[in-house]
Amino acid sequence: MEINFNINGKTAKVDVDPAMPLLWVVRDELNLKATKFGCGAALCGACTLHIDGEAYRSCSIPVSFAAGKKVTTLEGLSESEDKLHPIQQAWMEENVPQCGYCQPGFMMAAANFLEKNPNPTDDDIKTNITNICRCGTQPRIIKAIKRAAQLSQTLTA
């Protein structure tokens, strides 16, 4: 079935099974590899992306759900590699990743969370972001989200 949606500001047209998880469409049909496969059951958050401004775990969302909507992956989060989104900027400044595999999902979850909670406490962050990282970057992720909140406020001030 042909499905159309917007991906990172461009039109995507795919001809796939409408039940195919959006994750595989994004990764293998559209060749955008930042969105990761971790569990296939919406448990780890490695596949987090945005659909119409909401964060979704794309391994468990059929591509049909995205039809006519606006999908953003990590590749589309920043304006350019020189002008980073506050989340990615903060991730650089806090030197967050280790293996790096789960980080795109964390950054996408955090970017969406910050839009709704522009000035979060540690507890807000700990309760709302439930992705999994095995390397143990959690302490830096918390710091980076708070730093990103500051960076965003500086940008909008």
Next chain:
Amino acid sequence: MATEDKKTTKKFSRRKFLQRGAIIFGGTVVAVIASKGPIRRFLAQKAENMDFPLLVSTQEPSFWFEVLPDNTILYKSTKLEMGQGIFTGLAMLAAEELEVSLEQIKVVHANTANGVEDSLGTGGSNTTLSLFKPIREVAATLREMLKAQAAKQWDVPVSSIKVENGIMTSGTHKATYYEISTSTQEWETPETPALKPSSTFKYVGKDVKRIDLKPKVMGKPIFGIDQTFPDMLYAVMLQSPYIGGTLKKLNTQEATKVNGVVKIVEDNELVAVVAKNRYAAEMGLQKIEAEWDVPKKWQQAEFEALTTVGLGTDVRIQSEGSPESLLEEAPDQVFKQEYRTPLATHAHMEPHGAVAHVEKDKATMYVGTQASTLFRGAIAKAIEVETEQLNIETTYAGGSFGRRIDSKHSEKVARIAKIVGKPVHVFNTRTQEFQNAIYRPQTHHVLAAKIGKNGTIEAITHHQATPDQVLGAIPANIGYTLLGADFVSAGHGASILYNIEHKSATLWQNKQPVHTGIWRSVGMFPNTFAIESFINELAHKTGKDPLKMRLELLAGNEQINQRYKTVLETLAEKSGWNQPKAAGIGRGIAIGNDRKSIAAAVIEVAIVNNQIQVKKVTQVLDAGLAINPEGIRMQVEGATMMGITAALYEGLTIKDGQITATNFHEYPMTKLSDTPEIEVIILEGHSEPYGVGEPPLAPVAPAIAAAVFDLTGKNLRTLPLKLS
């Protein structure tokens, strides 16, 4: 290797390192070991502090470095970047001798095609130590080769040439490394130049951000699972959901009807659904009807009972004085406890898999592996090409923790590609990651001590029952037969380091129906939990402060003990050990010695809704020379979080022949909500770097257990720690 003595390149010859490797794996040496207890003990002690050899030729700088047209240096790393930050540390070391800025060094994984091989792979927290001197020597050799060539062309003495940021000058002469490197085909390799003294280091010892930061923040396609070939197909393998299960009956009729499925590969034990996309491959797999021959449907209790002190072969790996007779003589003075750690898995976030393209007389694979060289020959054989015709491109790994030492799955991926005649992308589902893994072995420990009248510990014995972590990987049972027990890995850390006159350590080795293997910090993880928990209990029993008691037990002048004492004294001060605790807080301590490093932690916990919550962790690490303190802090933080998972959550159980965990909801791990305040203190003052990735993990679980006891009076002796 001994890093003190001055060497020329010749001394790094392959033959020499192969000889060193023979300590454990060579035929003639091993043959002597069979029934000799003392020799085994000697080897066990060697293994405790093993200098891992390096099997890379350092005679050919071009294997390691390439000068690129923009005058940057490409370093082809034989070591896998799996998150530990090794690319950054190695680039820093290379930059010191190459006289270039860190930004001028680009690190990539070496592939097997260009001849760079490292037979031992990446692991054992030994990379920085094993390469500390060689990488600088090769870098210095390359620099001198370029300088010599420039001197020849300019007709000036080599000593007149100055180098800065890869640009050579002498009087009015000026040229970049690249210009000189392309000016001739004939090169002379000089004797290895003297290395820069550490006082002139530009990068070593400074905080440097990881050099792979930007690609990881931008989500670049750097992992194995991201790799593609034109016209590539996707496959998922059928794997037994039962321990020891073999395929009995197969019906693939419905699977072939799934839209997008191209072929069902059936080749002896190998069954895989190949499809146009991953979704179709997974749907096809779900439609396969398979029946399994299961020799025995294991249940948890009987599986756990397999690993029990007293069962299997026993090997005494430490024996000083006569602890057994002292314990026997005074049963009323004996204090004895048992500890258990469970079967567990690596649960790295990128599942296992590979991408393969097999052509006629040529094959290429992308694998995130800790040891490509170990499996290259077997893969080549399986797809009937010469080893030299198979190129393995190592990719960044999405976590590993020891799991990717074994890359046997790559062989099956290559076979699928050959059968299908097209490139294939084959990665596990998460359920397969849990049910078809190589596991951290379960362990059982019995510790006993004789407490003298004045509360001194007169004798101590430790028995550890454990399946192996490496013996199973050595062909034809040689490991079991000759070594008797896996003291290299599974029994690592079983010996008692404390200065107690009479002490012994014994390993009980059993085979298991599941494949057990290397897991971050290997035997040091269960052994530190058991020994340090026991020491904490002994302190309570004898009415001593656990930190002071350790200092007492370390009396002596050996260097390791002095380092221990410094670590403990620093820890006492930084953690506020002697300050009063807040209400509702318990505090515990533990220390471990691994890969020449010493790591100790004081941990504070609270009980919230009947759950143990870690509030604060103070870790002191003496890892020798700190090449990149920022990188070390990241590793300590990571090891602490993984240690909390291991202490509070993780463990696999077995029911009706199956591993019960099918996904992360049945194998919980730390989340942001589990993050405590973590303070990392790095001690320095050494001339060479020791291991960093593994040592800080070991003290976490016993320190948490001690903190829980401090708060509740309950001694929890089984991992994961549960209050009820």
